[in-house]
Amino acid sequence: MPDRFNPQIPFSIELVLQDSKGDRIHATIGKYVLKFFRNKIHELRLYRMNYFVVRPNNLKLRTTTHKLKLTFTQKTFVEETNDPSFHMNIFNLRPFHQLTNEHDVDET
Template identity: 35%
Template structure:
């Protein structure tokens, strides 16, 4: 904890905006995944994170391809970190992972320090009932946690189309 005492202020995730550049946050990595580059299937396009502070507020974090090498061996799913010197951008795009209006982008100068796990309590997944997902008016702009749905049990078989009929 002494590493944190040298920093002026720890900010809550809910306060993160475009208004300033020097944010210091303490967060747990709730989810971590790599986005595949469609043109180069063996090389990740980015490393994506869902981060949560001790108040339970979540924000999306993104690490672009050029910086994955710097952070992938330092950041782990479920671990807690002090994160500073990152940029802030509007939370938009093809998929939106949190309801926070902003997301954070790791930069070359972003610093992360591993902290004791008890500083940010673990958070269970926020499962959404299927009835809500299929309901009219469900907001499909955001990713949600679901449990896989079993649609059937049987023997896998290959179907071939022959003379307009399936076998």
């Protein structure tokens, strides 16, 4: 997400993380800790991660249905790993009528 005062500088990096069960959670790497993780995390790779701040997911536009979200800190541990048994099911395809259910629409 770009900084609103200087779009050339990222304000944060927003992620969707998936565990071995296929559960997904939103995660944020904020402006002040970007330097620790910017070159360490890449799409479609497998990582072991620890030490997050866990908060309620109160975002208006949610990237996941999870009730919580993770925030990276300076102490967050990230290590790339390899596990051939980990399924990389990155898509959650649904019929159109499920995308427009009234209970999922926030019109505020």
